[in-house]
Amino acid sequence: MADLTHDHDGHSHRAHGHQHGHGNGHGHGGHQHEHDPAREAELAEMLDLDAELLHQPLTGVTEWLAELTTGQTVQSVLDLGTGTGAGTFALLERFPDARVTAVDMSAGMLERVRAKAAAAGLDGRVRTVEADLDADWPDFGTVDLAWSAAALHHVADPQDALRRLRALLRPGGLFALVEIDGLPSFLPEDLGLGEPGLERRCRAVVAARLAEELPYLGADWGPILTGAGFEVEPERRFTVELASPLPDPAARYARLVLARNRERLGDQLGAADLEVLDALIDGPGPENVLRRSDLLVRAERRVWVARRP
Ligand SMILES: C[S@@+](CC[C@H](N)C(=O)[O-])C[C@H]1O[C@@H](n2cnc3c(N)ncnc32)[C@H](O)[C@@H]1O
Known part of the structure; x- marks a missing residue:
């Protein structure tokens, strides 16, 4: 597990001491940094099933990113709120020269990402960083391509997060924001x-209920991204419909x-x-x-x- 950036001691790099086991006091009922291992295991299973069954959007988005970055260097990639790494692994596959920094506030999720990376022989290309995006950000270095899927709506102040992210990207660097449009049915x-x-x-x-708890869930991120100083491509939708x-x-x-x-x-x-x-x-x-x-x-x-x- 050469370079999984849990530093040299085999632990994931922990950025800023957020506290486990209680809500974080940001005032959103759903914005809890809960730490119940059983619940986390359930969420992890759901995210893995999600990635397995709904892989078409992942493929579609990374294909779009490959088109937009034709002729450019994509080496330093950041996945904010990686969960079990669906985006991280899709990006590693799409961009063979890339190394991905997978960020999450959940140590358990990052452990899963590291295990998957090791099993796939990709541990040299994945660095996990435990960080709460609501707290100070660690130094992620300069980023060629950033990604965040179904995570930014959990962050207390996404506009602030976007401004910080913009500052990390190299000029011309891209950020792909993937959000769910309602729950699956x-x-x-x-x-x-x-x-x-x-x-x-x-x-x-x-x-x-979710709209009350997570005010940014279902937001139109185009104007928010523009407000944070980005140029934004027209939004795309990816629909998955599987039948018997x-x-x-x-x-x-x-x-x-x-x-x-x-x-x-x-x-x-x-x-x-x-x-x-x-x-x-x-x-x-x-x-x-x-x-x-x-x-x-x-x-x-x-x-x-x-x-x-
Ligand atoms: C719904 S999951 C999505 C995971 C993954 N991006 C995917 O598409 O499968 C949201 C992830 O964001 C993480 N997250 C939520 N709020 C966060 C914060 N403030 N800082 C860092 N990670 C956060 C959660 O721990 C969780 O793993």
């Missing part, structure tokens, strides 16, 4: 159980996402709907999403590519 309108439209109702409640026969992990992914949504619903959905949802998640028979044959996977990504002038 899986269920047909009529499940043959309960009242049709369950997932629509469920998503509406969850979306309202679905790849193997789709059912598990659906169950994980539905279960996470179920937790967020509280009592804001009718009792009959909650009962059906529980049956989909934990039912013993064919109603369970793990055994249904009518699932779909639909997801959308919005992508902005910004350039430091």
Whole structure:
């Protein structure tokens, strides 16, 4: 594990001492730097399934970046909020000369990134840095290409983060910002159980909840990036729609996402709907999403590519 930049002692480089185990006091209910290993393992599994099933947008965005950087050097790459490294590994594949600095505030996520890099023989090209983007940033050096996927909406002051990022990029350097457009969906309108439209109702409640907790979720990042001093390419959308026969992990992914949504619903959905949802998640028979044959996977990504002038 030569150069995984957990310095020389085998630990990941830890930038600034953020504290674990409690919210960070930035006042967003959802902006918690939670540190529950079971929860983190669940999120990690979800991110891995996400990357596996929804790899088309990753491929599409890195292809777009390759076009935009034709003839340029792409060696120093930064992935902010790397999670389990979906973006990091897609970028390593697309840019053979690149070394990626994968940043996250979660030590557990970075551990996973290092394990994957080592297993793929890519550890010499990945450096992990544990840092809270809400605190002072460590010195990342000059960056040719930056990337952040589904992470910036978790940061308390993304405008400030963008200004700091702009200062790191070399002139002409690019930043790809990938955001989810709503949560993925899986269920047909009529499940043959309960009242049709369950997932629509469920998503509406969850979306309202998340909008309160994460004000930048679903933002139009174009003007925000312009305001931070970037030149911005027209936004692109990448849609994934998978239908039967679905790849193997789709059912598990659906169950994980539905279960996470179920937790967020509280009592804001009718009792009959909650009962059906529980049956989909934990039912013993064919109603369970793990055994249904009518699932779909639909997801959308919005992508902005910004350039430091
Ligand atoms: C939804 S995940 C996305 C992970 C990955 N980019 C992907 O697309 O699969 C968001 C990640 O951002 C990280 N994150 C959230 N807030 C952060 C902050 N303030 N500083 C550093 N990382 C943060 C989380 O720990 C998590 O790993």
